[in-house]
Amino acid sequence: MIKTNWHTHTARCGHAYGTDEEYVQAAIRGGLKTLGFSDHAAYTTPYPPERMDIEQVPEYIASIRSLKEKYKNQISIHLGMEVEYYPSQWETLTYYRKEMDYLILGQHQLELGAGSVYGIRDPQRLKRYVDALEGACYHGLCDYIAHPDVVLYSYPVLDGSVREAARRIADISLKYDMPLELNCGSGVRYGKQHYSDGDRYAYPVRIFFEEFARRHCPIVIGLDIHNPQLFLEERDLNRALSVIEGLDCNIIEDYDILSAAEKHKRDFF
Numbered sequence: 001m002i003k004t005n006w007h008t009h010t011a012r013c014g015h016a017y018g019t020d021e022e023y024v025q026a027a028i029r030g031g032l033k034t035l036g037f038s039d040h041a042a043y044t045t046p047y048p049p050e051r052m053d054i055e056q057v058p059e060y061i062a063s064i065r066s067l068k069e070k071y072k073n074q075i076s077i078h079l080g081m082e083v084e085y086y087p088s089q090w091e092t093l094t095y096y097r098k099e100m101d102y103l104i105l106g107q108h109q110l111e112l113g114a115g116s117v118y119g120i121r122d123p124q125r126l127k128r129y130v131d132a133l134e135g136a137c138y139h140g141l142c143d144y145i146a147h148p149d150v151v152l153y154s155y156p157v158l159d160g161s162v163r164e165a166a167r168r169i170a171d172i173s174l175k176y177d178m179p180l181e182l183n184c185g186s187g188v189r190y191g192k193q194h195y196s197d198g199d200r201y202a203y204p205v206r207i208f209f210e211e212f213a214r215r216h217c218p219i220v221i222g223l224d225i226h227n228p229q230l231f232l233e234e235r236d237l238n239r240a241l242s243v244i245e246g247l248d249c250n251i252i253e254d255y256d257i258l259s260a261a262e263k264h265k266r267d268f269f
């Protein structure tokens with residue numbers, strides 16, 4: 001099992017299970033040395049069950065900080081969030097950028113309340129998705145890009161537009177020194193799905209990682225945990241690794257996300 005995981009949710013988001021402390025205890029039992037909490041960021045409009053309400057943010061911060069102290073001799077705990085690039089929410093995002101130890105970018109909609117990436121099936125919106133990733137990196141909003149290929153969840157065919165998107169994301173990763181995540185979450189948990197050009201996991205998707213490997217982009221493994229029990233299982237990790245089998249991926253095992261966050265905090269605007 002891996003030793004570091006920066007991608008962990010809590011029950012506050014409405015689609016994860018267990019108490020915060022159960023995540024910590026399971027991570028310790030699973031052999032982790034570093035545990036980052038990165039629950040879905042709250043915005044000014046509630047959207048259950050996708051993310052916590054903004055009123056819950058202070059309690060989230062207090063809970064993770066107190067667990068960090070309580071378990072400091074057993075595991076190194078850090079407080080983060082999984083944010084989207086939403087220019088309309090800049091005040092809230094600015095607060096998270098300052099307050100959190102680190103931020104990961106998980107772009108789930110093109111803009112707040114519209115354009116779910118789970119429904120994208122055309123090159124125009126695929127391009128807009130990549131534009132959002134670029135905007136986040138340009139502004140110093142995030143410290144790694146979670147599931148860059150989640151946009152292929154419903155994409156019918158892995159054609160030239162997908163290759164082009166992968167190349168652009170590789171360019172962004174190298175330009176901003178921004179790691180890309182190999183995600184071990186629900187994209188593999190629910191098994192392979194049928195698409196018009198064959199069966200594959202919804203994400204991660206090999207064609208993206210072919211480009212990332214070719215360009216030697218930094219890759220970070222993220223478990224995207226929504227249930228403490230999953231710290232004790234390796235099935236989903238092995239499924240994600242099977243997607244990139246044989247590729248010369250530049251996997252960074254001990255990515256110092258905290259130092260990266262310090263730099264991005266200074267550059268953030």
Ligand SMILES: [Zn+2]
Pocket residue numbers: 009013015040226
């Ligand atoms: Zn989630």
Ligand SMILES: [Zn+2]
Pocket residue numbers: 007009082106146224
């Ligand atoms: Zn996540």
